[in-house]
Amino acid sequence: MAEKEKLLEIKNLKKYFPVKGGVLQRTIGHVKAVDDVSFDIFKGETLGIVGESGSGKSTLGRTILKLLDPTEGSILFEGNELAKLSHRKMRPYRQNMQMVFQDPFASLNPRMSIGELIEEPMVVQQSMSKQERKDKVVDLLRKVGLPEEAREKYPHEFSGGQRQRIGIARALSINPKFIIGDEPVSALDVSVQSQVLNLMEDLQDEFDLTYLFIAHDLSVVKHISDRVGVMYLGRLAEIGPKEKIYSNPLHPYTQALLSAVPVPNVETKREKIYLKGELPSPSNPPAGCTFHTRCPEAHERCRLEKPEMVHQGEGQYVACHLYTPAAVK
């Protein structure tokens, strides 16, 4: 396969939140929400990020879009470093990067009509005339499968699935190259969820979009993604083409996660791998490999040494000592 063009390069990205305590409210520690994460996103692909609550997947998305300032590390968008840019310098790049949120009701201003909501990002970017903007709104509504009359209505008049269509139209209004979906279909019923997933795929083809799709639902992520990354406690445990991740998961966490998904099928029963206990607190993550406290394969080295990402062939990378050559002690 020819070398794919990178749209985004994330290198050693960290986002720590201070934990304050004591009488003086001094910083007494950090929640390492995103802890040294590196990966690339190629043009035109959908990269899925899965993880359980507290894995840092949402913080990762927000940090990449600079809705949160990264603590350390680098975010290269088409070769331009975004990590250190000020809010104002970031603005021209925002045109290329948009986000679709989980709860479209919370993210749409209830006092604005749908027309105004979709138009707003275009107004902010100041590149179109009023008439152009109006035409574009009608065009976008049609593209996301809503009638033109929707323009005059308000968010409360729409169902969850329709609101998510509005959120998508709004994100598309300034022709971004890159869209982050943060659990965009999690709040929807399955029959509506599939409508929105199909829509996102159609729009990706039509507008040549690149997606970062963050979700906890492994089946949904498998369906929409080309590559998948698995996060655990702020770190990337494994990343690779979805065929590899789902048919040959290497990291014990990925294996356990996949085995735990209840499958709507009564004929194939899969062997479950049970994980001990629960997710440790990200403010006090275990030393070494953060997964060692729950890992069925944990050994001495896992308690001491943090595993690095190692290439296992065909684009599959895994951060696990089962796959790293024994270090010299």
Next chain:
Amino acid sequence: MQNQNQPLLEVKGLKTYFYMEQDRVAKAVDDVSFTLKKGETLALVGESGSGKSITSLSIMRLIPSPPGKIVEGSVKLEGKELLTLSDRDMRRVRGNDIGMIFQEPMTSLNPVYTIGNQIAETLMKHKKMRKKEAYKRAVDLLKLVGFARAEEIVNEYPHQLSGGMRQRAMIAIAMSCDPKLLIADEPTTALDVTIQAQILDLMVEMKQKFDSSVLLITHDLGVVAEVADRVLVMYGGQIVEEATVYELFTNPKHPYTVGLLNSIPSLDEEVDRLDSIPGTVPPAHRFPHGCRFAPRCKHAMPECLEENPELRETDAHHKVRCYLYEEQGGEKVG
């Protein structure tokens, strides 16, 4: 003990309506009948607005009134009618005969009492145990649901526990009085998959240990396939299909069930495009005339728009509410 063939729970013609402003009536549960056999795990599945939760709340008589009201029907537990019981007798049934687990254990556990206190309270009230005895039993129950440090957990408060642990504590409370029926309303929906697997397993284990039966309310067909014996599919306040779990997943009949199963992305197979059901679930105060699914159904025929079909048996252990199966019987919907 009554006769062996008598179902544990028998719901007949249950109608629960909500009376809203502007004289609108939401027929949240509209003529629902089913039985639950002893030892069975029966799943009630549906999307939001299907009436599945209102059905379970009606069985427990926990419908907020007003605006809600059980207008018709009968709910019998071991032959005893629950809908006509006094509030006091019904409270006795709720702790003793029916145990309940809800989706959000944080809202169903009282934040100002310790876990031990909440289990012991149930035991003292319903089993007339003395305090010391009740606390001892509470520790045993916590051990039973998988707490390694049960002696400490009895003295802890709900906020000190994680979501999965709270749900375990909730199960301990629900099981404390050895209920005949456990009603679990979306018990694992708020939990992560790895924790969900633990809790589902625990439920199955508890059901066997306490020899009880389970009514499981969920939107997740994966969970249904995993734990249920029999399934009721609800749409628009009514049961549209009823079958054993094997039948339902291998030979689904109602176009809604088929659509639902096809819209779930699969972990095992690769499809280019997902099937989807056009439109959305109609609101309960504005159900369409005729079959409630007809406006979204790709097989809709003229008669579907005129009259709502009955729930009819097509094969043994399989009932469906659809005209496609009325005369020709048993042709598979694609």
